[in-house]
Amino acid sequence: MPMIQAIEKQFPNAEVIGCLFHFKQAVRRQMKTTYSIPDAEVRIAMEKGVLDVLTVIDPNLVPRHGIRWVKRTIRAKCAATGIGYTRIKWKQFWGYFRATWLERYNIESWNVHGLDNGLVARTNNPLRTI
Secondary structure, X not given: OHXXXXXXXXXXXXXXXXXXXXXXXXXXXXXXXHOOOXXXXXXXXXXOOOHHHHHOOOOOOHHHHHHHHHHHHHHHHHHHOOOOOOHHHHHHHHHXXXXXXXXXXXXHHOOOOOOOHHXXXXXXXXXXXX
């Protein structure tokens, strides 16, 4: 957070957007270490088009409709592949997600909805943008 604040101070007209890789890394780490969600369930959540959908939909839809859609998708994919769904652990995780990514951080710092794709670098590694 201090680095982002320093960048915003030096470049007041810049729009600072977090890196998708680091967002997913932080979320995955919480799933695994803090909430002990089983690997198979975490892999489903981290698949392209599941949790990462929250970073591209209208920010106003994320808290209610977006999270609900992601929850249903994870449950459905678990059921379709015969993987158990640890409801209590996920409930705790979503409490963390809301407190951290919707309240502590500004949603616009990790959601790129409405931004011109040419202006958005989804990574801080220039080699990955090519």
